[in-house]
């Protein structure tokens with residue numbers, strides 16, 4: 138015995154084992170042994186048996202190695218946690234069915250020796266020593282193997298699968314169910330393995346798996362065919378499905394932002410067909426485009442380039458049959474679902490986010506031509522305090538409860554719950570988003586179970602499935618959602634709206650052109666506030682806005698000849714034309730459900746600049762361009778030799794001293810009939826400066842100088858022009874140059890209040906009714922020489 142032990146120690150390593158009296162129980166939990174498919178952590182050893190103790194079954198000892206010819210009353214016992222590589226090699230060589238690495242060995246030595254070598258789920262039994270009788274290996278008290286030899290070493294692979302007390306060898310089928318395509322086999326490491334259709338497959342009931350899976354794209358999230366969830370963080374177009382097994386067919390998802398810049402939604406879905414080289418796009422409003430043309434569809438499928446297209450109130454469905462594959466693409470404006478059915482349970486050739494949503498996004502993002510430039514820029518909006526993530530999570534978890542429990546056997550709710558909470562914790566609870574996620578799950582479930590989408594939705598307290606925005610056409614900077622009145626409306630996308638929101642306006646600044654004022658408001662900003670922008674008007678109710686059907690921009694305008702009720706006010710330096718955009722004022726309504734709109738906008742005339750330019754008489758005419766105010770007008774001063782103002786004083790005109798000269802002061806551009814020009818004063822100097830002296834007054838405070846009887850003023854303050862006449866003179870003492878300076882004012886006409894009151898002679902008094910402010914008058918100067 139000793140020499141046997143020495144030999145064994147050399148191979149397996151049992152040196153230093155302790156001696157125990159038999160019978161004895163050994164705790165082998167540090168080297169558990171799997172004996173014919175059952176794992177044990179205790180053994181019982183007496184003089185004839187090594188038995189495994191079933192701790193879970195009242196300590197029964199039915200699995201034994203029996204038949205040692207009376208082991209001595211004592212035995213050596215040891216657990217070798219580090220068996221030698223030689224031992225492993227020896228066992229692998231002798232028992233080629235045992236694979237993997239040796240973990241540890243339990244050894245019991247006496248007259249004969251028993252070694253139990255742990256190879257993980259596999260076990261080798263090694264018996265050595267002076268055996269001369271039959272050794273039985275028993276399971277449940279029944280002999281399953283025997284070792285009958287006097288050979289010094291006996292090795293046996295006792296790895297089996299045990300299922301309901303029955304032992305199975307490597308590769309043996311334990312059970313199979315054609316209805317579920319499930320199959321239980323004993324694998325090559327003696328582990329029971331359940332196989333069935335892959336995750337993407339469904340059993341057809343005759344042990345055949347087909348690829349049959351749904352990819353759901355809703356909001357920013359993609360739940361792929363494998364139920365993996367990912368989110369699209371930007372506003373680009375992404376490949377959803379392509380692959381060599383669906384040749385020439387490509388489904389793209391186009392993502393855009395809505396209320397927040399940092400959350401995108403699937404906005405449209407595009408099918409590309411390489412064969413005919415066409416592109417079919419389904420928009421949020423349910424329009425279906427074949428390249429550049431829209432298709433009129435109904436619930437009867439229409440075949441377009443081999444694609445069966447149909448549309449009902451729940452959305453648009455496109456069905457494509459590619460040899461033995463069927464692809465159904467559904468889109469309701471908010472959720473896209475791609476249902477692929479094909480023989481064979483797995484399809485590794487598929488690509489796109491639906492095949493594996495965890496791939497790097499850059500590998501499935503479409504080239505720039507498909508999306509707006511800068512679409513991949515990530516924004517981060519400030520957190521929305523109206524979002525209660527706890528409450529949203531509770532709502533999303535409704536998928537774990539009835540009525541959705543009826544779906545759990547067909548569709549795993551987890552990825553839908555993840556998609557729902559990920560979105561709802563980052564996006565305001567608007568736009569029916571909560572029901573959108575429930576509906577996406579219910580729709581997937583209804584494809585495989587007898588639960589109808591309608592029933593599930595009504596039990597969940599959501600409205601019946603409906604492509605809500607079907608037919609509501611919004612433009613590229615808008616998206617469609619439900620307004621406060623429950624109607625589909627076009628709201629502004631966050632990036633477009635952002636500059637207006639930060640400026641606190643509903644539109645662009647007023648544009649004041651040559652005598653016209655216009656202001657353009659953004660329809661979707663007004664709509665968001667519940668205003669019907671078609672019903673807005675100016676002070677004059679007949680002046681409504683011009684709605685651009687494409688851009689939904691509303692332009693209001695008026696001009697100085699049709700002021701649309703503009704209120705004209707004057708202050709020191711400016712004359713304002715102010716109008717107000719108002720909401721429809723229906724006098725029959727005692728109450729109103731809408732806030733009222735009052736948006737003031739104005740343009741103004743600025744009083745002529747106080748700039749003096751001296752012109753010689755040969756220039757005879759002075760035109761000064763006044764561009765100081767957004768409304769533009771010109772002031773002209775011109776001299777004539779006749780009262781009809783037809784014979785202008787030309788360079789060649791001979792003007793005699795004491796000859797009567799008419800001077801016209803005229804404005805162009807003040808044609809509103811509301812603003813007139815008033816000549817406040819005119820005087821002559823012999824130098825360019827209007828403040829020079831000597832000075833000779835022709836008009837003083839709007840009236841002819843009473844001391845010069847030759848001066849006559851005509852039409853002052855009545856309209857856009859006036860004139861005066863005087864007899865030509867010259868300064869007696871100085872040089873021959875004479876400069877004529879005039880101060881002009883604009884005046885807002887109210888009851889002829891712009892006309893200066895001239896009583897003539899010394900009784901002239903300053904009229905309190907004169908509206909113009911002399912201090913801000915402009916000078917206009919004319920000069921002549923002799």
Ligand SMILES: *[C@@H]1O[C@H](CO)[C@@H](O)[C@H](O)[C@H]1NC(C)=O
Nearest residue numbers: 163164165166167178179192
């Ligand atoms: C066996 O030994 C392990 C570790 O020492 C111990 O945790 C376990 O309880 C023991 N088992 C029995 C049945 O005594």
Ligand SMILES: *[C@@H]1O[C@H](CO)[C@@H](O)[C@H](O)[C@H]1NC(C)=O
Nearest residue numbers: 182183184185186188198201
């Ligand atoms: C050894 O143990 C087995 C199983 O418990 C038992 O059947 C057998 O009688 C025992 N043998 C001796 C010699 O005690």
Ligand SMILES: *[C@@H]1O[C@H](CO)[C@@H](O)[C@H](O)[C@H]1NC(C)=O
Nearest residue numbers: 191192193194195196197198
């Ligand atoms: C467990 O075994 C003991 C002794 O063998 C026996 O008395 C007891 O009834 C058994 N208990 C059960 C639950 O089988």
Ligand SMILES: *[C@@H]1O[C@H](CO)[C@@H](O)[C@H](O)[C@H]1NC(C)=O
Nearest residue numbers: 340341342343344345346347
């Ligand atoms: C299994 O059943 C499906 C549908 O009933 C049938 O199309 C298919 O050919 C069948 N497969 C086999 C291998 O019988």
Ligand SMILES: *[C@@H]1O[C@H](CO)[C@@H](O)[C@H](O)[C@H]1NC(C)=O
Nearest residue numbers: 432433434435436437438439
């Ligand atoms: C659907 O449209 C097709 C072709 O446009 C037309 O022939 C058919 O009558 C329509 N069906 C219904 C139910 O309106």
Ligand SMILES: *[C@@H]1O[C@H](CO)[C@@H](O)[C@H](O)[C@H]1NC(C)=O
Nearest residue numbers: 363365492493494495496497
């Ligand atoms: C999906 O793609 C990721 C990244 O390429 C990869 O690590 C993962 O194994 C893929 N998943 C499946 C199921 O193919």
Ligand SMILES: *[C@@H]1O[C@H](CO)[C@@H](O)[C@H](O)[C@H]1NC(C)=O
Nearest residue numbers: 523524525526527528529531
């Ligand atoms: C969020 O919702 C939960 C559950 O509905 C509620 O208990 C909690 O008070 C809410 N928190 C806030 C800040 O409103």
Ligand SMILES: *[C@@H]1O[C@H](CO)[C@@H](O)[C@H](O)[C@H]1NC(C)=O
Nearest residue numbers: 541542543544545546547586
């Ligand atoms: C789901 O499947 C399990 C096991 O196949 C079955 O027992 C259960 O009744 C099923 N539940 C529903 C709601 O169909």
Ligand SMILES: *[C@@H]1O[C@H](CO)[C@@H](O)[C@H](O)[C@H]1NC(C)=O
Nearest residue numbers: 624668669670671672673721
């Ligand atoms: C908006 O106003 C226009 C013009 O007053 C009217 O025709 C239209 O019905 C209104 N729309 C809504 C939704 O109230």
Ligand SMILES: *[C@@H]1O[C@H](CO)[C@@H](O)[C@H](O)[C@H]1NC(C)=O
Nearest residue numbers: 707708709710711712713741
């Ligand atoms: C006149 O209008 C100008 C420009 O809007 C403004 O700055 C100024 O305060 C106004 N003056 C008076 C007296 O209202």
Ligand SMILES: *[C@@H]1O[C@H](CO)[C@@H](O)[C@H](O)[C@H]1NC(C)=O
Nearest residue numbers: 704715716717735736737738
């Ligand atoms: C618009 O103009 C009216 C009339 O001058 C004025 O009463 C009102 O305060 C103005 N509103 C705004 C918002 O400036």
Ligand SMILES: *[C@@H]1O[C@H](CO)[C@@H](O)[C@H](O)[C@H]1NC(C)=O
Nearest residue numbers: 650651764766767768769770
């Ligand atoms: C004023 O009118 C002239 C002539 O119509 C135009 O060229 C100029 O640009 C205008 N200036 C402003 C400020 O509108």
